[in-house]
Amino acid sequence: MTFIKKISLIQFRNYPSAAYEFTYPVMCIAGRNGSGKTNLLDAIYYLCYTKSYFTSLQQNTAMAGTDGFRVTGIFEGKENDDTVSCKWRAGKKEIQRNNIDYEKVTDHIGTWSAVMIAPDDIELINEHSELRRKWIDGILGQADRKYLEELISYQRILQQRNAWLRGEALKPGGNFTELEYYNARMAAGGTYIYQKRAAFLESFLPMLANFYHQLSGGNEPVSVRYVSDLTKKPMLDWLQQGLDHDLRYQRTLKGIHKDDWELGLNGMALKQFGSQGQKKSFLFALKLAQYTWLTQTLGHKPILLLDDIFEKLDQTRMEALLKIIRGDRFGQVVLTDTHPDRIKSTFGPDAPVGYIYL
Numbered sequence: 001m002t003f004i005k006k007i008s009l010i011q012f013r014n015y016p017s018a019a020y021e022f023t024y025p026v027m028c029i030a031g032r033n034g035s036g037k038t039n040l041l042d043a044i045y046y047l048c049y050t051k052s053y054f055t056s057l058q059q060n061t062a063m064a065g066t067d068g069f070r071v072t073g074i075f076e077g078k079e080n081d082d083t084v085s086c087k088w089r090a091g092k093k094e095i096q097r098n099n100i101d102y103e104k105v106t107d108h109i110g111t112w113s114a115v116m117i118a119p120d121d122i123e124l125i126n127e128h129s130e131l132r133r134k135w136i137d138g139i140l141g142q143a144d145r146k147y148l149e150e151l152i153s154y155q156r157i158l159q160q161r162n163a164w165l166r167g168e169a170l171k172p173g174g175n176f177t178e179l180e181y182y183n184a185r186m187a188a189g190g191t192y193i194y195q196k197r198a199a200f201l202e203s204f205l206p207m208l209a210n211f212y213h214q215l216s217g218g219n220e221p222v223s224v225r226y227v228s229d230l231t232k233k234p235m236l237d238w239l240q241q242g243l244d245h246d247l248r249y250q251r252t253l254k255g256i257h258k259d260d261w262e263l264g265l266n267g268m269a270l271k272q273f274g275s276q277g278q279k280k281s282f283l284f285a286l287k288l289a290q291y292t293w294l295t296q297t298l299g300h301k302p303i304l305l306l307d308d309i310f311e312k313l314d315q316t317r318m319e320a321l322l323k324i325i326r327g328d329r330f331g332q333v334v335l336t337d338t339h340p341d342r343i344k345s346t347f348g349p350d351a352p353v354g355y356i357y358l
Contacts, residue, residue, distance in 0.1 A: 001301040001331040002112045003076040004044055010070040011063040012046075013039035024354030026333045026347065030340035031358030037336035040356070041116065041305045044334060047073040047084050048112045048303070049142075050095055050105050058088050075112055084112070106149070110142040113302035115291045117284065119312055124286065125271055125279050129260035136261070139290055140196055143297040147196050154189040157182055158257055166250045179243075187236035190256045194230040197259065200293075201226050207289035215288075215320045216281040223264035229254045280313060284321060292329065301331030310337050310346075322346060 008019040014036045029037045038054070042061075045053045052061045062069045068089030075082045085096040095102045102108050124131055141148035161182040168179075201224060209222040229238055238254035239246075246252055263270040263282065270282055295301050304325060313321065325333055326347075337343055340355055347353050 001076075002048070002114065002303050003332045004047070004073050004303060004334075005076055005081065006074040007040075007043055007047070008072045009040075009043055011066045012043055012069040012071050013061060013063060015039065015043075016063065020356050022332070022334065022354065024352050025331070026351070026353045027335070027356065028340060028343045028353060029334065029336045029356045029358065030338070030343070031336075032338060035358040037358060038118070038307050040358075041307055041334060041336060043071045044073070044303060044305060045114050045116055046071050046086055047075075048114045049138075050086055050093065050108060053116050053118070058091075058093065062088065082112075084108075106145070106152070109148060110145070110298060113142060113294055113298060113300070114305055115287055115294065115302050116305040116307065117287045117309060118307040121283055121287070122279060125263060125274075125283060129258070132261050133257075133259055136197060136200065139294065140200055143294065144196060147193065150189040150192050154186060154193065154256070157185045157189070158252055158255070161186065162251045165246050165252070168247060183236060183239040186239060186252075186255065187234070190230065190235040193256050194228055194235070194259075197228070197256075198226055201261070204289055204293055207292050208285050211288040211292075211324070212281055212285035214324060215284055215317055216278070217316070217320070220265045220278075221267065222282075222285075223262075223267070225262040225264070227260045227262055228256060229258060230256060277314070277317070281317060284313075284317070288324060295329070301329075304330055304333045306333065306335035308336055308338075310339075310342055318346075 003025075004022050006019065006021050008017075009015040010017050020040070029040050031037050042053050046061070052058075055061060068087070070085065070087045072083065072085045075084060083096075083098055085094075085099075087094040087096075093105065095105055095108055097108065097111070124135055137147075137151055141151060161179070164179055164182065205222070205224055208224065212222050213219065229235075235255060239252070242254050265274055265278055265282070268274075270279060274282065291302055291304060309321070310318065324330070335343070340357070343353065343355075
């Protein structure tokens with residue numbers, strides 16, 4: 001089980017310097033809006049994945065007016081506690097485990113894990129396919145080192161191929177040896193990624209359906225359809241046969257970088273026809289299924305990070321969610337709320353819940 005015992009922050013978002021202990025299996029971070037509750041959750045997430053959950057720009061994670069930050073956490077290990085330190089300064093990132101530098105950041109991914117549920121996550125359902133691809137890749141990348149390496153390689157080669165297309169589009173002819181290399185590398189990596197994404201969905205879908213029915217109390221059939229160019233023909237065929245179109249548009253038009261997952265209820269598209277209540281239940285089911293899949297695959301329970309969920313769920317769904325996360329399948333839970341009394345009344349006065357007041 002991933003269990004964080006202590007965290008210290010220096011110049012991380014709105015924290016000049018602070019340290020907190022997590023002594024209970026359920027911890028509530030309580031405070032008014034703007035006090036830094038979400039930022040503290042993000043610091044825990046950062047220690048697990050060496051990146052912020054809420055922004056892709058490292059400089060936005062540093063406190064305003066500074067050029068860097070440091071986050072250090074102590075995780076409970078099987079035999080000894082592990083200390084993880086993440087430092088970013090002036091564009092350079094350093095990650096240490098027990099005072100030893102990682103050679104590659106990717107070596108850290110999968111060691112500790114967390115699943116975040118935040119208010120803006122509804123975009124996973126409502127917005128474009130890139131968000132869903134990143135979400136799937138984030139799950140698979142921490143469970144399969146080769147997947148992560150192939151994905152990084154594919155994205156790099158894709159950029160190189162697109163640069164070649166932009167250059168060749170201005171020439172009447174040229175040397176296609178370089179293109180053949182790009183095609184071969186992208187086809188090999190793309191095929192592996194496609195196969196792993198398809199296999200993931202097959203094992204993931206029953207978990208999703210189970211949690212949706214628990215949260216909604218209904219029996220609507222849940223569906224997820226994997227939409228990929230590779231279901232029609234191999235990646236290499238797309239790259240070779242579509243070259244004229246790629247040159248015309250100066251970018252690679254087909255491949256696993258265009259994949260999507262169509263979410264549905266009752267045979268209809270959730271994005272277009274789902275109610276707000278159905279979407280919220282579906283979103284929480286997605287995240288709980290993610291938690292369960294990671295637990296089974298990694299062999300340890302992630303930390304469940306819940307940001308401001310009491311403001312977003314009605315009483316029925318909240319009670320269903322709490323019933324689920326208080327079960328044996330879930331480990332450490334860290335949540336935020338503006339009203340600590342609400343947490344106390346929800347979990348009960350004698351429940352093993354700790355509080356951090358900001």
